[in-house]
Amino acid sequence: xxxxxxxxxxVGLEVHTELLTKSKLFCGCANHFGAEPNTNICPVxxxxxxxxxxxxxxxxxxxxxxxxxxxxxxAPSTFHRKNYFYPDQSKDYQISQYDLxxxxxxxxxxxxxxxxxxxxxxxxxxTGKSTHLGGTGRLAGAxxxxxxxNRCGVPLVEIVSGPDIRSSAQARAYAxxxxxxxxxxxxxxxxxxxxxxxxxxxxxxxxSGAAFGTRCEIKNLxxxxxxxxxxxxxxxxxxxxxxxxxxxxxxxRHWDENLGQTxxxxxxEDADDYRYFRDPDLVDLAPDxxxxxxxxxxLGPMPAERRAGVVSLLTGASEAQLDAVEVVxxxxxxxxxxxxxxxxxxxxxxxxxxxxxxxxxxxNVGHLTSDAFVMTLAMEQRGELSATQAKTVLGExxxxxxxxxxxxxxxxxxxxxxxxxxSTVATLIEANPDxxxxxxxxxxxxAQFFIGQVMKSTKGQxxxxxxxxxLQARR
Amino acid sequence: MSDALTRDEVAKVARLARxxxxxxxxxxxxxxxxxxxxxxxxxxxxxxxxxVATAHxxxxxxxxxxxxxxxxxxxxxxxxxAPHVVDHRFAVPRILGEAP
Numbered sequence: 001x002x003x004x005x006x007x008x009x010x011v012g013l014e015v016h017t018e019l020l021t022k023s024k025l026f027c028g029c030a031n032h033f034g035a036e037p038n039t040n041i042c043p044v045x046x047x048x049x050x051x052x053x054x055x056x057x058x059x060x061x062x063x064x065x066x067x068x069x070x071x072x073x074x075a076p077s078t079f080h081r082k083n084y085f086y087p088d089q090s091k092d093y094q095i096s097q098y099d100l101x102x103x104x105x106x107x108x109x110x111x112x113x114x115x116x117x118x119x120x121x122x123x124x125x126x127t128g129k130s131t132h133l134g135g136t137g138r139l140a141g142a143x144x145x146x147x148x149x150n151r152c153g154v155p156l157v158e159i160v161s162g163p164d165i166r167s168s169a170q171a172r173a174y175a176x177x178x179x180x181x182x183x184x185x186x187x188x189x190x191x192x193x194x195x196x197x198x199x200x201x202x203x204x205x206x207x208s209g210a211a212f213g214t215r216c217e218i219k220n221l222x223x224x225x226x227x228x229x230x231x232x233x234x235x236x237x238x239x240x241x242x243x244x245x246x247x248x249x250x251x252x253r254h255w256d257e258n259l260g261q262t263x264x265x266x267x268x269e270d271a272d273d274y275r276y277f278r279d280p281d282l283v284d285l286a287p288d289x290x291x292x293x294x295x296x297x298x299l300g301p302m303p304a305e306r307r308a309g310v311v312s313l314l315t316g317a318s319e320a321q322l323d324a325v326e327v328v329x330x331x332x333x334x335x336x337x338x339x340x341x342x343x344x345x346x347x348x349x350x351x352x353x354x355x356x357x358x359x360x361x362x363x364n365v366g367h368l369t370s371d372a373f374v375m376t377l378a379m380e381q382r383g384e385l386s387a388t389q390a391k392t393v394l395g396e397x398x399x400x401x402x403x404x405x406x407x408x409x410x411x412x413x414x415x416x417x418x419x420x421x422x423s424t425v426a427t428l429i430e431a432n433p434d435x436x437x438x439x440x441x442x443x444x445x446x447a448q449f450f451i452g453q454v455m456k457s458t459k460g461q462x463x464x465x466x467x468x469x470x471l472q473a474r475r
Numbered sequence: 476m477s478d479a480l481t482r483d484e485v486a487k488v489a490r491l492a493r494x495x496x497x498x499x500x501x502x503x504x505x506x507x508x509x510x511x512x513x514x515x516x517x518x519x520x521x522x523x524x525x526x527v528a529t530a531h532x533x534x535x536x537x538x539x540x541x542x543x544x545x546x547x548x549x550x551x552x553x554x555x556x557a558p559h560v561v562d563h564r565f566a567v568p569r570i571l572g573e574a575p
Contacts, residue, residue, distance in 0.1 A: 021542050022542050022543065022544050023542050027545075028540075028543060028544055028546075029545070029547045030544045030547070036550075036563065037563045037564050038550050038554065038563055038564060038565070039547060041547055041548060041553060042545075042547050042548050043548070046553070054539070054540045055538065055539045056540060056542050057540065057541060058542035059542070060539065076536075083492075085493055087565070087567045090565075143568075143569035144559070144566045144567060145566070145567050145568070145569050146561050146562060146564035146565065146566055146567075147564055147565040147566075147567060148564050148565075149565070273487075275488075275491055280531075283531045283535050283536055283538050284531065284537075285536065285537060286536045286537060287537065
C-alpha cells in the first residue's frame with residue numbers, strides 16, 4: 001500500500017515468543033499448551049508466600065540461541081519485577097528483564113536485503129489466560145473474568161525491533177523471517193494460532209524525512225495478515241487525523257479483526273509506571289564464554305542460509321519457484337531437495353514436489369525416506385512414471401512408506417510399451433480425423449487434446465512426452 | 476539524589492500500590508519515608524568511585540536448575556483457596572481492557 005501525499009510510516013515490532021522448554025521459567029510446572037485449566041500451577045508461579053523462583057537453564061540456552069541468530073551481543077543480565085495489578089498474574093508483578101537484557105543490539109536481514117535493527121531480546125515470564133464472561137457468571141449480578149494460570153510463568157523471549165520498518169509489507173516480511181529463525185533455533189514452534197508467538201506494533205507517521213511522529217501501540221495481532229492490515233489501517237487513520245487538523249495521542253489501541261479497525265484501549269498520559277525493581281530472589285545471569293560457545297556450537301543454519309542453499313541449485317528461479325522454496329524452508333524439508341540434487345536429479349522438480357505433495361501431507365513426511373523420494377523423482381524423470389503417477393506414488397509413500405518401484409507396480413503404473421502407445425495413438429488419430437488434420441497443419445494446441453485422449457484411454461499410464469514424440473513421428 | 480521527599484510523591488507511590496491513605500497518614504509516611512531516604516543519602520558524602528555496585532548480598536551468579544518437570548499442586552486444593560471458582564478457573568470481577 002502506498003501512503004498519500006508524501007507520508008511515510010515508521011513501525012517497530014515487539015514480538016513475544018514462548019520457549020519450547022519442558023518446564024516453566026522459574027519452577028518445575030509443565031510448560032504445556034492445552035492442559036486442563038489450572039493443573040500446571042505451584043506456589044512459585046502463583047507467587048505464594050515463601051516460594052522461591054529458580055531460573056531454568058534450558059530457557060537461558062534458548063534465549064541465547066535467539067540472540068545469536070539475531071546477531072545480538074550477549075551480556076550479563078538481571079531480572080526485575082514489573083509491578084501492576086491485573087488478574088492475569090496472581091503475584092501482582094511479572095518477572096522480566098529491564099535495563100540489562102541478556103541480548104541487545106542485533107539485526108535481522110530480510111529476503112529483500114533490507115535490514116531491521118534489533119534493540120533487545122530479553123527473557124520474561126508469560127502471564128495467565130483470562131476469559132471474559134458475559135452477565136451469566138455466578139458472581140451475583142456481576143460480569144466476571146475467569147483465569148487459568150497454566151500459562152503463568154511459561155518462559156518468553158520478547159524481541160524488540162528498532163523503528164526501522166517503513167511499510168506493512170516489510171513488517172510482515174520481518175515477522176515471517178523472524179518466525180522462521182525462531183523455529184530454526186528450536187526455541188519456538190512459531191504457532192501463531194496457539195499464541196506461542198504474538199505481535200505488538202508501534203506505528204507512527206511523518207512526512208518523509210521529518211522527525212518521528214507520536215506513536216500508537218497496536219495489540220491483539222494474532223496473524224501475519226492481521227499484523228499487515230492493522231498497520232495499514234493505523235497509518236492511514238493517523239494521516240487522516242493529522243490532515244484534518246487533529247493530533248495523534250500516544251495510546252494503546254486494540255485491533256478488531258472482524259471490523260478491520262483499531263480502537264483506543266488506554267491513553268498513556270505519562271510513561272507507564274511499573275515501579276520496576278530488582279527481584280531480590282534472583283541473582284545475576286552472566287553466561288561465561290564456555291556456556292556461550294556451547295550454545296553457539298549447537299545452533300544450526302538459519303533460514304537465509306538454507307534458502308540461499310536451495311536457490312543456488314536452481315537456474316534462474318522464477319517468482320513462483322522462490323515462493324515454493326519458501327515453503328520448503330519454512331517446513332524444514334530442504335533435505336529432500338539436496339538429496340535429489342546430490343543424486344543428479346532435477347532440483348526444480350524436487351522443489352515443486354516438496355512444496356506441493358510433501359507440504360500437503362507434512363505430518364507424514366516421517367514415512368518418506370529421502371532415498372524413496374529420490375527414486376520416485378528419477379522414475380518420473382526417466383519417463384517411467386507420468387507426473388500424475390509420480391504424485392500418486394508420493395502420496396502412497398507419505399501414507400505408508402515403502403518402495404516406489406513396488407508401489408508403482410502394485411498400482412499398475414507400468415509404463416506403456418512403445419507398441420501399445422503406438423497402437424493407442426493410431427486408433428485415436430483414426431477416430432479424430434479433424435483434430436489430426438489441424439495438428440498436422442501446425443496447430444500445436446491439438447497436441448494437448450491428443451495427450452488428454454491417450455491419458456483417458458490408458459487411465460493415465462502414458463507419459464506426456466512420449467505421446468508427443470509419437471504424434472510428431474506420425475505427423 | 477534530589478531534594479526531600481514530597482507529599483505528592485508519597486501519594487503517587489501509594490496510588491501505584493493501590494493503597495488508600497488519609498491526609499494524616501500521608502503526613503506520617505512522608506516523614507518516615509523521608510527519614511529513610513535521608514539515611515541513604517549519607518552515602519553521597521562518601522567517595523565510592525572504585526566501589527562496584529552490590530547486585531546481590533550473596534555475590535553469586537548463574538543459579539539455574541535443569542529443565543525438569545516436577546509435580547504441580549492438586550487443582551482442587553488450590554481452587555479451594557479461591558473466593559470464587561467457575562469451570563475450574565479463578566473467577567474475578569470482570570476487568571475492563573487488556574493487560575498492560
